[in-house]
Amino acid sequence: MRRIILFFIASCLLAFGANAKTKPQRIVVTTDRLTENDMYCAKQLQEMLGKGGLSLYIVSRFDEQPQRGSIYVGDNPYINTDDLPEGGYAMFGDGNWFVLSGQGDKGTLYAVYDFLERYCGYRLYTPDALVVPDMHNFTLPSDTTIERPAFAYREVSYYYPNHSQLYADWHRLHTSVDREGLFGYFVHSFKDLIPANVHFDAHPEWFSMRDGKRLRDGQLCLSNPEVFDTLCALLAQVIDIAADRKIWSVSPNDNYNVCQCPECLRSDSLFGGPTGTLLNFINRVARRFPDKTISTLAYQYTRSAPKGLVVKPDSNVNIMFCSIECGREEAIATSPKETSFRKDMEDWKRLTDNIFMWDYVVQFRNYWNPFPNLHVLQPNLRYFRDNGVRMMYEQATGNDNETSWMELRCYLIAKLMWNPDIDADSVITDFCNGYYGAAGVCIKAVIDTMTAELVKSGNRLDIYGYSVDGIEGYLSSNNMHRYRKLMERAYNATDDTVIRKRLRYFEMALDFATIELATNGELNDLFPYEELPDNVDSLIGMTHQLTRSLNGFGVKQMMEMGISPDLYGQVIGRYLYKTFSYGNAYFRPVELRKQPSKPYTCDGAQSLTDGAGGIMDYRHWWLGFYGDTLDAVISLGYTDTVNSVSMDFYFYPLSWIFLPQSITYYISNDKQHWKQIGKHTPDNPAILATPAIRTFETKLDKPTKAKYLRIVAEPLPEIPAWHRAAGKPAWIFTDEVVVE
């Protein structure tokens, strides 16, 4: 094909001469081949060029030879794009005319947008940031470009492509709508195919066995023949309803509870592990549905390719391979920490070329933490491409949420998924200068400094990490000051209100990190802990400002598990209140009748009155009791009066942290005779709900003098039956007693 085009151009160059400066006059769609799609592409080109002041008319006709001043859009007599892959396209012209033509539904449209970007200087940085150059003196280029996507499927599950079709098309992305048209089930579908709430009571033996017990919230027992038959029957029904979907996921749920019944264990030993058992099962399903692709997961306990008696995926089996465990501080291909991932990837490559790569590009635990992962995107995508990946899924926040650095991150990923060999640094520079104007150089400096400091520290950058993870490296006090100085320069560089708003969006990540580090007692020189009472107002001020900004930008969530900006503000406010209200219990002696459980011992008994409240990070400031009662006695002193008692408990069922089943407050003057003053019996929601900090307060009818306060909090007797850790002891987490 390339040969055909070049030959053709050579003949035209002779006809018109190479240095002609021809202004385009018309957009031509070829009469006998005209489709609605090509007409749409022609109109997009017309509209976009019109924004730049170049007004062209569209004409439908047949030209034997390309005519001077014409831009040919869509199928045409001068090139056959049949050999290009879906979405691929060709752009060529000799300076007198130009041709834009592509393969499949989107190829020509991609050619139109690439023409605008590459030859005209248009940019679409975000759906609201279209850069339109002055097109009055534009002349047609003399050039040839043939583009083929590195990956047949390219999705970054982020806000922009799912809220702007223009953005998705311009950046050659698939969207969640495309995915839904392609996939019947997408992932973790065991629970959809054989739901526990429908089948568990009648057939517990269909579900995974752990420690001799069948689990509701686990996996399926793949060696049970009834499971295979039931699953295939249900799959046949749903395929009937949505027959146009090509790919159907039959894949484990999102947990590690693989079946360990004797039959499954026998199968695992035959195939060298649970992946072999799964793949054997999937191949059998795939043979039942030969005209569909059955997709399954190489994820967590099935990430390694089968060993022992090796099973190869059938030709209509797709392997969804996931990089959830990888660090983001260094490229997978070169990181000494990723040898086992590389082995798994390369093992799969030997078995199949039908790999769907599921990669992760944001910090899921803290969307707004600065997350300097841009430097690993390019080498990772190159590595995936070179290892047989055909479909690429970059998981970000899903359709509706946003994160720090979203504008640039999404833009860069889109470009790299199309072609991982572009010059990524010049894309970043172009973005910063184009999107932030004169402030761009400062933003680029923040990004570069942060990345360099992360790499220098050698610390892990984790998709489930926190700001405090960076305290010895890219988020050290010293570095935070450098970023703040650069932000100051950025603001000083521009008066443009649109750009200043973009700077604020960028700056929110620094505010978030500052608040997180301060509430973890880490950012000592900005908010010295001893002086925090004096600085509380400025910390509260920053929190309010961040919450206001996030709400102003329409941000809904602060993390994957939920938490709105308002709730985040409340948690920080409550933390500060607990920490600096100096209630009557502040630094009073505490006697713990039962010791806390490792590693959540915090500072021992004193933690309950040290004025350090917990935040939405279970690793800090929380005192934990694993399956055990919290029984604490606080000596209030002789003159203290009790008006109210309150304590907070952390609720985070994903990590086995539940609310106590009861919390009881007692007072006494002799530590012998206790008078109950309040009892709370909270309900734990029966779902893996959003984490929360819950307050349990008892107000007394009248102020009462007491020398001692006793708190007894009983954990749930065991983790409830619906949970994947059913039957195990539950944690309770508390931080501080506030007496007023």
Ligand SMILES: [Zn+2]
């Ligand atoms: Zn089993």
